[in-house]
Amino acid sequence: MPGKMIVICAPSGTGKSTLISRLKDDHPELQWSVSCTTRPMRAGETNGKDYHFISKEEFEKQIQDNQFIEWAKVHSNYYGTSKIFVDQGLLDGQEMLFDLDVQGADAMKKIYGSEAQVIFIEPPSIEELEKRLRVRGTDADHVITERIKNARRELERKKDFDYLILNDDVNKAYTSLKAAVERILQ
Numbered sequence: 743m744p745g746k747m748i749v750i751c752a753p754s755g756t757g758k759s760t761l762i763s764r765l766k767d768d769h770p771e772l773q774w775s776v777s778c779t780t781r782p783m784r785a786g787e788t789n790g791k792d793y794h795f796i797s798k799e800e801f802e803k804q805i806q807d808n809q810f811i812e813w814a815k816v817h818s819n820y821y822g823t824s825k826i827f828v829d830q831g832l833l834d835g836q837e838m839l840f841d842l843d844v845q846g847a848d849a850m851k852k853i854y855g856s857e858a859q860v861i862f863i864e865p866p867s868i869e870e871l872e873k874r875l876r877v878r879g880t881d882a883d884h885v886i887t888e889r890i891k892n893a894r895r896e897l898e899r900k901k902d903f904d905y906l907i908l909n910d911d912v913n914k915a916y917t918s919l920k921a922a923v924e925r926i927l928q
Contacts (some may be wrong), residue, residue, distance in 0.1 A: 745836040747854060748926055750864035751847045753893030755875040757909045762841055765918050773836040781819035784880060812849030817888055837927060844896045859926045861902035866910040
């Protein structure tokens with residue numbers, strides 16, 4: 743029996759990583775899709791666990807070799823999902839979990855259709871999102887400005903996906919996320 747695909751999608755700073763971390767703890771059977779990226783590694787991240795951190799040149803070679811299901815240049819860095827990794831996981835019957843932006847979710851839907859179930863997480867407001875990004879303290883002002891601009895565009899698409907969850911309270915949002923995932927896995 744083929745595996746299932748759960749795609750979590752949200753603007754940067756929405757709390758997606760926190761929610762995904764809890765989900766992975768409660769559902770260890772989910773196979774985490776480790777994306778490739780050219781962005782610098784942040785403190786506490788591990789290559790091969792959080793992302794496959796590769797050079798811009800290597801990423802561009804893999805684009806030319808058609809090795810990605812989806813890839814995008816986001817916030818001045820490349821991100822992509824390995825075609826070989828995903829197809830083998832589905833063939834093996836794995837329940838796969840993805841963290842993608844809107845462009846990535848669109849690409850997954852285009853290739854896999856309803857097999858790729860997308861859960862969009864939205865922040866309470868753009869103002870709260872900006873506050874969260876500033877408190878996080880990982881990005882320069884110009885990067886935060888770019889992330890807010892991108893978030894506005896992504897939020898216009900929030901109703902285009904299979905599930906919509908508001909993260910105005912992390913515990914409430916997690917309860918909704920867990921329920922959605924458990925429906926998908928049935």
